[in-house]
Amino acid sequence: MGRRHRGQGRPVQAAAESLSAWFPGDEGVVVEAGGAPAFAARLREMGFLPGEPVRLLRAGCPLIVQIGDSRLGLRRRDAALIQVRRASAVSDPSKRQSQAAA
Amino acid sequence: MSLPEPSAPLPSARHHTPRIVLTGNPNTGKTTLFNALTGLAQRVGNFPGVTVERKAGRLTLAGVGQVELLDLPGTYSLAACSPDEAIAVDVLLGHQADLPRADAVLAIVDATNLRRNLYLVSQLLETGLPLVVALSMTDLAAAQRIEVDADGLARQLGVPVIPICAGRRKGLEPLREALADLLRDDSPPPRPLGPRYPEPLTEGMQALVAVGTHPDADGRPTELSAMEALRLLVDEGGHLEQQLASQSRPELSRRVADERIRLHHRLDGTAPYEVEIAARYAWIDEALDGRVRTPGRLRPSSSDRIDRVLTDRVYGSIVFLAVAAVVFQGLYSWSAPLMEAIEYLLNGLGQAAVTLLPGGSLRSLVIDGVIAGVGAVLVFLPQIAILFLCISILEDCGYMARAALLADRLLSLCGLSGKSFIPLLSSFACGVPGIMAARTIDDRRDRLVTILVAPLMSCSARLPIYVLFIAAFVPARPILGSWLSLQGLTLLAMYSLGLVLAVPIAWGLRRFLRHQGAAPFVMELPAYRWPGPRTVLLRVYQNTRAFVVRAGSVIMAATVVMWALAYFPRPDSIIARYEQERQELLVNCSEPGCADGLDKLARQESSELLHQSVLGSAGRLIEPLVAPLGWDWRIGVAALASFPAREVVISALGTLCNLGTEPGAPGTDLRTALRQARRNDGTPLFTLPVALSVMVFFALCAQCLSTLITLQRETGSWGWTAFAFGYMTALAYGGAMVAYHGARALGWGA
Numbered sequence: 001m002g003r004r005h006r007g008q009g010r011p012v013q014a015a016a017e018s019l020s021a022w023f024p025g026d027e028g029v030v031v032e033a034g035g036a037p038a039f040a041a042r043l044r045e046m047g048f049l050p051g052e053p054v055r056l057l058r059a060g061c062p063l064i065v066q067i068g069d070s071r072l073g074l075r076r077r078d079a080a081l082i083q084v085r086r087a088s089a090v091s092d093p094s095k096r097q098s099q100a101a102a
Numbered sequence: 103m104s105l106p107e108p109s110a111p112l113p114s115a116r117h118h119t120p121r122i123v124l125t126g127n128p129n130t131g132k133t134t135l136f137n138a139l140t141g142l143a144q145r146v147g148n149f150p151g152v153t154v155e156r157k158a159g160r161l162t163l164a165g166v167g168q169v170e171l172l173d174l175p176g177t178y179s180l181a182a183c184s185p186d187e188a189i190a191v192d193v194l195l196g197h198q199a200d201l202p203r204a205d206a207v208l209a210i211v212d213a214t215n216l217r218r219n220l221y222l223v224s225q226l227l228e229t230g231l232p233l234v235v236a237l238s239m240t241d242l243a244a245a246q247r248i249e250v251d252a253d254g255l256a257r258q259l260g261v262p263v264i265p266i267c268a269g270r271r272k273g274l275e276p277l278r279e280a281l282a283d284l285l286r287d288d289s290p291p292p293r294p295l296g297p298r299y300p301e302p303l304t305e306g307m308q309a310l311v312a313v314g315t316h317p318d319a320d321g322r323p324t325e326l327s328a329m330e331a332l333r334l335l336v337d338e339g340g341h342l343e344q345q346l347a348s349q350s351r352p353e354l355s356r357r358v359a360d361e362r363i364r365l366h367h368r369l370d371g372t373a374p375y376e377v378e379i380a381a382r383y384a385w386i387d388e389a390l391d392g393r394v395r396t397p398g399r400l401r402p403s404s405s406d407r408i409d410r411v412l413t414d415r416v417y418g419s420i421v422f423l424a425v426a427a428v429v430f431q432g433l434y435s436w437s438a439p440l441m442e443a444i445e446y447l448l449n450g451l452g453q454a455a456v457t458l459l460p461g462g463s464l465r466s467l468v469i470d471g472v473i474a475g476v477g478a479v480l481v482f483l484p485q486i487a488i489l490f491l492c493i494s495i496l497e498d499c500g501y502m503a504r505a506a507l508l509a510d511r512l513l514s515l516c517g518l519s520g521k522s523f524i525p526l527l528s529s530f531a532c533g534v535p536g537i538m539a540a541r542t543i544d545d546r547r548d549r550l551v552t553i554l555v556a557p558l559m560s561c562s563a564r565l566p567i568y569v570l571f572i573a574a575f576v577p578a579r580p581i582l583g584s585w586l587s588l589q590g591l592t593l594l595a596m597y598s599l600g601l602v603l604a605v606p607i608a609w610g611l612r613r614f615l616r617h618q619g620a621a622p623f624v625m626e627l628p629a630y631r632w633p634g635p636r637t638v639l640l641r642v643y644q645n646t647r648a649f650v651v652r653a654g655s656v657i658m659a660a661t662v663v664m665w666a667l668a669y670f671p672r673p674d675s676i677i678a679r680y681e682q683e684r685q686e687l688l689v690n691c692s693e694p695g696c697a698d699g700l701d702k703l704a705r706q707e708s709s710e711l712l713h714q715s716v717l718g719s720a721g722r723l724i725e726p727l728v729a730p731l732g733w734d735w736r737i738g739v740a741a742l743a744s745f746p747a748r749e750v751v752i753s754a755l756g757t758l759c760n761l762g763t764e765p766g767a768p769g770t771d772l773r774t775a776l777r778q779a780r781r782n783d784g785t786p787l788f789t790l791p792v793a794l795s796v797m798v799f800f801a802l803c804a805q806c807l808s809t810l811i812t813l814q815r816e817t818g819s820w821g822w823t824a825f826a827f828g829y830m831t832a833l834a835y836g837g838a839m840v841a842y843h844g845a846r847a848l849g850w851g852a
Contacts, residue, residue, distance in 0.1 A: 073626075074623065
């Protein structure tokens with residue numbers, strides 16, 4: 001777990017969070033694909049590897065993420081088991097705040 | 103040529119055609135490569151679950167001769183989860199009973215997605231089979247400024263890595279050379295440079311290999327490969343373990359159990375599969391380090407922009423419904439002129455037969471059996487072609503995957519997942535490929551449920567039945583202005599019937615079956631692309647040809663048998679009696695009223711002959727059974743006769759009604775024949791309620807031998823097949839009864 005910095009726009013270590021908490025457009029890296037063994041193994045085989053760049057394209061159910069160069073559709077409750085970390089926590093603070101407010 | 107050694111089967115000792123197995127992740131251009139290498143045009147689906155069948159082709163390699171190339175279903179990993187992947191594993195390990203072990207493996211790897219694709223390659227190296235890697239999508243990679251050092255990668259992996267672009271036929275020559283080199287090579291395959299595992303795992307694997315030596319298909323002792331040993335150790339309850347349990351190799355089974363326990367102790371809490379996955383990715387990262395350069399940032403694609411609309415919950419659903427509506431309405435209007443042309447041709451043939459052939463059983467066979475029967479089915483070819491065309495276009499352009507994603511929401515309501523979407527949708531074209539497509543469903547319970555409700559989806563064989571009866575008995579009244587007609591609406595209702603009923607049935611079946619564990623639903627969305635006209639048209643041609651061949655063989659045979667059963671026995675006494683009555687009538691009357699009298703006589707004669715024929719006797723037996731549905735014995739018999747293939751009901755009714763009306767007027771089109779058909783008391787045989795009950799019966803019944811046989815093969819159980827047949831027949835019977843009495847109560851068609 002890293003600490004959040006304000007301003008500057010330097011890439012920082014954000015907290016690891018669940019993929020289902022992201023908004024469309026958020027991007028970062030995969031921390032871990034959790035859940036039952038078969039599930040985690042399957043996710044990893046499909047590309048959810050630790051350190052792999054990931055971006056959320058569609059929230060809701062089903063979720064659509066861009067992982068590497070593939071686009072994968074997932075159910076929301078399955079996505080909740082995937083831990084991710086935002087790449088740049090302060091890329092656009094105003095957008096984040098307005099999204100949070102929505 | 104050296105003598106074969108007992109432990110390492112050498113290529114030079116091979117006396118069969120060398121076999122190469124083609125494998126790789128889905129959506130990597132595997133099928134395009136297969137086509138390019140073998141020259142056979144095959145189905146190109148950019149959606150997992152479409153290429154399910156095993157496909158084999160031949161190619162010629164310099165210095166080797168003819169080689170067989172086998173295309174395996176796309177798989178992400180050899181830790182087989184779905185039956186699809188299990189097949190791939192079996193073929194690679196030589197466990198498929200009818201296939202000896204492959205001589206080489208050609209793995210196709212997507213250059214834009216190397217990290218994930220190399221996962222499978224790391225497993226393939228562990229099988230010990232000679233391997234060539236084809237690096238595909240190089241054009242896409244270049245467009246995204248991804249640089250891959252193929253030679254460096256080849257050195258690192260220890261296998262040839264050939265960049266190709268299958269769609270543009272680039273790199274195929276070097277690929278062929280690499281394959282030829284591999285097959286010509288007499289030396290034993292090099293040790294695989296695969297992932298390095300921690301000691302606990304490797305020791306367990308070695309222990310298993312030591313006891314795992316067994317005779318292969320040719321009777322020579324072969325070692326358990328590293329890959330098999332690893333899978334047995336790590337995949338608890340997996341495919342290979344289940345296979346092992348069904349073979350009698352008690353020492354190995356015991357050892358597997360022992361080693362697993364030891365492994366758990368030594369790993370002290372970490373699951374073995376996690377250790378394996380971590381080791382593999384460490385190996386992958388090491389392999390790619392310095393040999394792949396990527397821009398780093400995730401780049402959006404044009405597909406993403408399109409998806410923003412098409413996967414939107416509101417707009418996406420609207421688009422899907424619009425697409426479905428276009429397809430259905432088009433099925434009706436676009437094919438009309440073609441259908442009329444075919445009908446015209448058939449009428450002409452009938453007239454020719456009347457003039458050319460002498461009266462008697464041969465002429466009756468040709469007209470009422472062959473032409474009436476088969477022709478009535480061929481007339482619907484345009485509609486079936488259009489249906490296949492629409493489905494092919496949607497698949498090829500990539501929209502199907504999005505539709506499956508949207509459908510996941512709805513499908514999860516009856517407990518299934520979006521993965522059931524393609525099997526169920528394909529069943530709208532034909533139940534056989536639809537049921538086979540269910541192989542990609544990981545969850546065993548979901549798979550069984552999908553297979554059991556797939557036949558409820560109104561397949562293309564039911565379409566002629568609907569169209570015929572709707573055209574004959576449903577008034578062509580426009581609804582909502584001229585946008586939709588009552589006929590189109592009825593067609594839509596028939597299609598929806600099976601779909602709507604499938605929901606509670608699927609839900610109920612799922613509750614009834616034991617829960618086997620929830621598999622994750624992960625669906626890959628391929629990039630949108632313009633559908634290739636050549637591929638689409640080829641697929642339409644292949645599918646319609648299959649339909650025609652069915653009409654040609656099964657239905658032809660069934661129709662002729664039906665005709666014979668309806669024609670014979672033909673007692674001369676009855677014919678003589680009616681001839682006498684005809685003469686009497688002609689003598690006694692000379693007014694216009696005579697024609698009606700002759701008509702009536704002819705009808706009575708046909709009816710009586712039919713009544714005492716073999717078919718008629720059978721029909722009379724079951725008449726009380728079908729009376730509640732508003733049917734008479736002829737419809738009942740036609741339903742019985744259509745057991746091998748539903749379309750036969752049309753030709754059966756054609757035969758029965760043609761024979762039962764004016765035998766001297768051939769080529770009366772079926773619609774008219776149906777309208778004119780009369781019961782014994784002179785009332786029309788078919789009214790709107792009766793037509794509806796027939797349509798509902800065929801919408802829900804399991805009248806298709808091919809589908810039932812496929813069902814048995816895919817479920818491996820006659821019990822489930824019998825259950826499917828039973829529940830659908832009961833449903834069809836009940837539904838037909840409700841339709842008939844309901845329509846009468848509502849006063850429709852009165």
